[in-house]
Amino acid sequence: MKKLSNYLLVFLMILSVYGCSKNNEIYEKLMEQGVHQIEKEEYERAENFFKKALEGNPKDEKATILIKQTQKMLKALKEYDEGDFEAAKISAEKVKKLKGGSETLQEKAESLLGQMEELEKKKEEYTASYEEAKQHYEQGEFDESLRIVDEFSEEDLSHPFFGHLTENIDMLKSDVKNAREKALAAAEAKAEAEEKAKAEAEERAKVEAEKKAAEKAQQEKVAEEKAKVEAAPEDIGAAGGYWLTEDRTEACHLTPTYFACAVKQSDVGFEENIINIHHISSTEIELTLNSGYKTRLILADKDVLQGEGGRMNRVSKEEANSIYEGYYELP
Template sequence: MKKLSIALLAFLMILAVYGCSQNNEVYEKMIEQGMQQIEKEEYERAENFFEKALDQKTKDEKATMLVQQIKIMLKAKTAFDSGDFETAKISVEEVLKTKGGTEKLGEKAKGLVEQMEEMEEAKDKYSSNYNEAKKNFKQGELDQSLNVLEEVLEKDLSHPFFSELKEDCEALATKVKEAKEETEAKDVAEVEAQAKVEAKAKAEAEKKTAAEKAEKEKQAAEEKEQKEAASKDIGAAEGYWLTEDQTEACHLTSSYLTCAVKQSDVGFKHDITHIHHISSTELELTFNNGHKTQIVLANNNVLEGEVGRLNRVSKEEANAIYEGYYELP
């Protein structure tokens, strides 16, 4: 009987040692998993693993401090996510002061502080932009105000920390747009009124121009009759002429000389008031501006004058050098 009791006691001791060994293995695994979750910033899952480790060793100081530290970090993260940076910073200080915790969590807490500082710096800058836009709006500089606001609203303001600033910017942007619409509508009305005034003035000017044109046409007709009576036939020199380098073409008739440079949409035309036959091949032309020039018909297809040597061409060949920019009559 005594031998049986000793054997039972030994068996129970083996079970206890085995159970203790199993507890240690689970404990270490839970601690390791919790650390991995901290690295991923999965703080709720990390807390769950640390509490499971504490279940294995209910009075373990390390697991107890890790649970305490991670709960404070969760509080800091919750405050950060809600935009309450003041509370978040207080909790971060507690995380860093927790003795027996993990340095990894301390590093994450410091990183959270840096993130908050960056966001606070950005908010100060955006707030300054908002005040600038507000000032521009009051001064009537609507485009400049709207540009500043749109630039701010293009930033990532999704965090609750920026919510109030975002609402202010959106509200001011709406006011600026409404003011712009009113200003533009007023400008349109003024433009339309001015357009009516200009249209009336244009109609009157066109009427006057038409009358002047009619008078000029009448005078031109009379002058043409006079020129035709005073002039002689241009003879074989009449026709279309092209310089040898094909950069200028002319049309010569008994009543006018018109020329233009290659690819030009501007030419000149001079009416001929008198034709003097110096010889059978040489002519002196007098234009309506008083200018005189001499031309020599070297042969039926070659003409020499002030612009140099010209060759006789068809109307189509003469106009071809202008490529649609100009057309000789």
């Protein structure tokens, strides 16, 4: 009897070991499937596999952590899809920080955080463009505003995260188009009014044309007579006479009709008729010679004349010609 009891005890132990081995095999397969579903991003299916694995081993820490981690990931994705990035970031961070879980889930949570950061940067850029378009609209620059707004059609703003911004863009586009149409209508009306005013102005100008032409002809006649009077030679006053440079190398003779100068011991000299004498002031005159050349002379003193060649002193004809030593004589 005792021998039979021992056999029974051994048989029961064998059954227990076999049952445990079978349960472990099922657990491992369920956990393996759950991990595989994570890699495929089938997080709900992964959660179900982990829950079934936990049913066979209710105190298993690994399955418990993976279930929590998968649920947090599902929550983060749901919040991401709804455009609630603040909540999605919190959930994704919890997935990353949960120890003993799936590294793959942690990496995918990190990737999700990166996607949100990229979309946030784009939203900042889009918002800046929207504000620029709005500013052009407020300044009446409708074409430029519309150009910027139309560029948004080339961007993907379908994510709910851009929901409020897309509403503002659509509203602004409508406002710009309406304002642009009104501005074009006003511009056309203004153009018509200006064309009418222009025609009336041209008619008035035509009526006054002959009168203005006659006045212009009279003015030109008066100006011509004045020019003739001004062109007539004038008296050169105290500037007339013989002049000698301070270094005694050049002498000149100035009269109301001609201006002659020559350089000492040289063939350099000239004599030209004066065709116009213009008195700039009581001490300054401008001479126009028959060659067309104009020169200015300043009577610094009754005996000192300032010309383009420098200062000259008044002298007698004999003193002026003395520098030539009989080789030349001023007229």
